[in-house]
Amino acid sequence: MSISERYSRQVRFSGIGEEGQKKISQARVAVIGMGALGTVIANNLVRSGVGYIRLVDRDFIEISNLQRQVLYDENDIKQGLPKAIAAAQHLKKVNSDVIIDSVVVDVNAGNISKLIKDVDLVMDGSDNFEVRFLINDASIKHSVPWIYGGALGSYGMTMNIIPGKTPCFRCLIDKMPTAGAHDTCSTAGVINMITGIVANYQSVEALKILINSLTIRQEVLFIDIWNNTIETFKINKNGECKACVDKEFEFLSRKFSSYASSLCGQNSIQIVPAIEGKLDFKTFYDKLKKVGDVTFNKFFLSFKKGEIEFTLFSDGRAIIKNVTEEKAARAIYSEYIGM
Ligand SMILES: [Zn+2]
Known part of the structure; x- marks a missing residue:
């Protein structure tokens, strides 16, 4: 299969071109969480031709996932496959040029550094704040950019975090919400169009970051597709941010505690x-x-x-x-x- 033919439409797009495609094909990306966001992101990036992708997830697939987690089917459930394995099996059939690495683990302070320090970009497909704060700490420590994404009900948010250049996730949300303070997908529900939209926004920013585009979004993006809202807002670096200013990695340092x-x-x-x-x-x-x-x-x-x-x-x-x-x-x- 000709590589140039495979990516011809993307290369013809002036924002990417031959140069951009070359950078994409050399890029290494980790997707943390292979749920509604992660499956859409991994699908986009593998089809776009990233060189290497690491799919990280702790769970196996359940019937309630199929409504929005687009890489899985009923057969994967019958086989009892973990998400990271099922996603890789599917994506290898889509693009055999991409190196796809499945990692079935729970992301925690003990393993996050190992999962992200050898990649160029980390994509947030997780569903909880604990993991996001961990990614944020590790991203700053190892100077690896990451793209936050979250969706619930009919709304969602995304933000690019580039260490040394942009505010970080803790500049946006300083403290971890206490248990029960936030709705979850099981209490508020979620429609698959918003997870798809947020993940697609994350994916396009991923390509921009990987090729060093001048149009990388600097603001936080908020969208509510049921109530017809789309807005961006600028946040400033918090001068007292524990993570990106003080480099005190509170989440990362909780190592080795069960x-x-x-x-x-x-x-x-x-x-x-x-x-x-x-x-x-x-x-x-x-x-x-x-x-x-x-x-x-x-x-x-x-x-x-x-x-x-x-x-x-x-x-x-x-x-x-x-x-x-x-x-x-x-x-x-x-x-x-x-x-
Ligand atoms: Zn910060």
Whole structure:
């Protein structure tokens, strides 16, 4: 397949041209979160011909994802595939010239630097503030630009963060919202057109940043497609910003502490162990089959005994189902997984 033919329409566009396409083909990008935003972004960037793309996501696909997460289908769910794997399988068929790397992990303070420091640009496809603050810290520390994106209901926002040049995410939002203070996709819902629009805006800014365009957007963009609003607003660098001014990376420095987080739209709590390990599912299978129903594949192990139900990943992370309190989730973790 001729490369010049594949990208001919994009190269003919004067904003990109031969020079721009060459830069795009040499670029390395990480997409953090392969949900509604991440799938659209990865699809755009792979078709545009980025050289390397790293797809990072901790989850596998559920039926409620198909409404807006455009790279997945019912067959992926039947196969029990993690999102990062299913997305890569699909995208490799679209463009075999792109190096696609799937990473099935929970993004945390212990691994974010490794995930982003060898790329040219980080794309935010995450669905929570904790991960965004982590990306922000790591982006400034390693001088890698990133593009924030978020959508809920019918509205969405996006902003380019280029260390040393623009204000950062903490200049925009200083503190992490407390749990329950914000709506989530499960409480407010979301329509797929807004996630598509925000992700497309993120994608075009990605190309501009990768080719050093003069038209990179400097403002925050806010859009509400149900209420017919589209606006941009300029934010200033906060002179006392902990992240981009003081270089105090509060989120990044919380290394090696285990933590729990409740998951969007589910009665589930995720437990991430203090130190990531590589688990041998067979050992756990042999241990757990004595007490309940257990199955495993290459990617995860599922356990069920009455109301007690969890999914265990090979990095030691587990999603404990049918619980609302962290204490209960931790109790199940230590009783059945025991680390
Ligand atoms: Zn800042």
